[in-house]
Amino acid sequence: MSILKTTNLTKKFGKFTALDGVNLELNKGEVLGFIGPNGAGKSTTIRVLLGILKATEGEVSIFDKDAWSDAVEIHKRIAYVPGDVNLWPNLTGGEVIDLFAKLRGSSNTKKRDELIEKFDLDPTKKCRTYSKGNRQKIALIAAFSSDADLYILDEPTSGLDPLMENVFQECVRDVKSEGKSVLLSSHILSEVEKLCDRVSIIRQGEIIESGSLNELRHLTRTQMLVETREPLGQLGNLKGIYAIQKKGQSTSFQIDSNEIDNVIKYLSQFGIVKLESAPPTLEELFMRHYEGTEDRVGAGGTD
Amino acid sequence: MASQSFAKTGLLSRLILRQDRIRIPLWLIGLSFFTLIIPIAFIDLYGTEEQRAGIIETMQNPAMTAMVGPADFANYTLGVMTAHNMILMTAAVVGLMSILLVSRHTRGEEEDGRIEMVRSLPAGRLSNLNATLLIVALTNILLALIVGFGLYLLDIESLDLEGSLLYGAVLGGTGLVFVGVTALMAQLSESARGTTGLSIAILLLAYLLRAITDVSNEKLSWLSPLGWVTKAEVYASNNWWPVVFMVVFSIILLFFAYYLNAIRDLGAGFIPSKPGKRHASRFLQSPAGLALRLQRTGTISWAIGMLLLGSSYGSVLGDLESFFAGNELIEQMLMQQEGLTIVEQFLPQLMIVVALLATIPPIMAINKLYGEEKKGRIDHLLGRTVSRTRLILSYVIIAVVNGFVMLSLATFSLWASGTAVVEGGLSFGKIYGGALAYYPAMVVMIGISALLIGFIPKLTSLVWLYVFYSFIVLYLGGLFQFSDWVGQISPFGFVPRYPVEEIDFLSMLVLSVIALGLIAAGVIGYNRRDIE
């Protein structure tokens, strides 16, 4: 069942097109990673989802309601954490958490106290004096102590230390196990890898790839190192091979994952002595997507 | 959807009250106290008709009409006199209160990114605007009631119940008008500074429009919301229509504000912003250049304001001359001063207002240093190769130059428009000399700001209180017959009223030395303290 769906979402700021036909879908009980380079349009998409920016074109529905006109109804079941948390300088952290709970209408004080404990926050300080990470904790505590059905998190951990990052990941797993849905925008790839069922990659306002991590991996290149008894022929003539480098006896290259079979068949003619393959790292996967179109998988040509 | 747009207004109102639990009471106490103390002071000084007759002489001329508005001099009771002297100025301050409060809680909150969190919760699209307007409107209504009943309870004969309530209602009504103005500007402009700036500009324009029309054609003053203040003729004919106009006008403005707020994106405005430059100009690549660039719009607006102020005061001088022409008695009275025309004798009175208003932009310019610090942006400079001394001195120099330019602009346009309307023209030297006499005192004020920023930055805004005090004692000093020391608590109290008085070079020198001392102390303090 889809909790959140955008169809052909376009957002223009004056003449500048920030989002260009974005299609996004999040199902119940799923954690969707939303990634892309700086300025790609992640925060803009999220603001449209929250009904604080109005879509120029396209449809945005959450819980089958319209994100702009039914914002208040929708928000009763949403929790949001921005990357940049700005709070009222003369209120304490505890006051702000309670204020958010009251604005939401429902609150779970037991969960709140647990989370304050877990995140190791001193709620009696004025917000003026909190560090960036501590301000973010306040938003996280407010979010995870609510009984929301959908969590929208925009770089929620950009200021957290590794210990707190772990606490955060636990929180996400908890809500997931309760069957709730999460939209997580992040630049921390290990976090995305650990938490997300699926990812959507956005670049320059367009979704360029969507799918599970495995599916995306499949689309990318594997790093290989091979040593053969006889000298290798013209490797470069094969389809889907890039970055060939000869080092003495051994040759290293990259290979499109769907061409592995053909290439191995070809290599075996020369008598393989040693063969190492490294799966594409997530970084490589994203790098490829983040960079310009020419470098995209399957586009062919040499690197 | 309509009711949803206002969801959680109550809670957000409580949040505003919580944040302003000191600020709002301070405004209320300050304004009420100030209003109520005046008739008490007047009763000693002007309790009898004879005493008031003396003051009528000095009030009954176009220059004073431009400043405080017209009055029924045939029936100049203590009540009429209080309203005539005080209500317009107090109303303008109430307008300022509304502007600052509304701008802070609407565009200010939005700009600081706090509304984003609120809007992600089940709070309506218009709830924050609605809550702000509710609280500030209530503040104005409360002020109206306190002032209204307070004046009546002073138990002074001519301060009757209806007049007193109207006095309060006019103040509150003016506040409501500027609640509306600011709410609308908060939709148009993308920044809190822009919102406040545009709204204050409208306040000043309303004042100037009223000043010019009151002198030239009183009927046209109905065009200015501040004109309505004097049209109420409090304690004389007690006309309630202006209050009705104020309420209706503010409702119309609010309607537009709600509409625009409902259809716009968070963070966006309706005055389009154009793309900026790709690279910093050479000019921008220094702390002083940056400081100037940050205040560019504000400075230009103030400069225009000063030109307008000068030219509208200048245009009054012609009326002043024709007013006295033919009135031999007054001509004789005023002709005591050798070698001065009647118009020149009125100059010092206008100069006080010009000089004090011209003091506001340079103080804003230097206080910006602390403003930037509060927003955490000073670290970017100090973290690089900019020394603290260089940083604070950049701001001081900008302020000092700014003050000079503002004063000169206002004086020049006063002279230019005055010369055009006064027979035989005006002496530029006399006018400019009279203005420059205020310059050292102005720099002392800048020095006080520097000192506060250097040592107790949290109290930087205290300097405004001091400016306000200076304004009150100088502007009303004659009226209240204060002893000299009351005026001399302010540096402006030492300024000679040239050309009526001689220029006193010694006191100008002393003021300059004090100013330098304050600035030097400020620099030392700024080098020693923590940056927030």
Ligand SMILES: Nc1ncnc2c1ncn2[C@@H]1O[C@H](COP(=O)(O)OP(=O)(O)OP(=O)(O)O)[C@@H](O)[C@H]1O
């Ligand atoms: N109010 C606005 N007016 C004009 N352009 C805007 C506005 N808000 C965002 N943009 C532009 O839209 C694009 C997308 O911005 P957005 O903040 O969504 O990026 P992002 O993917 O969240 O980036 P990051 O990873 O840095 O957070 C950027 O080019 C940005 O400059």
Ligand SMILES: [Mg+2]
């Ligand atoms: Mg972002």
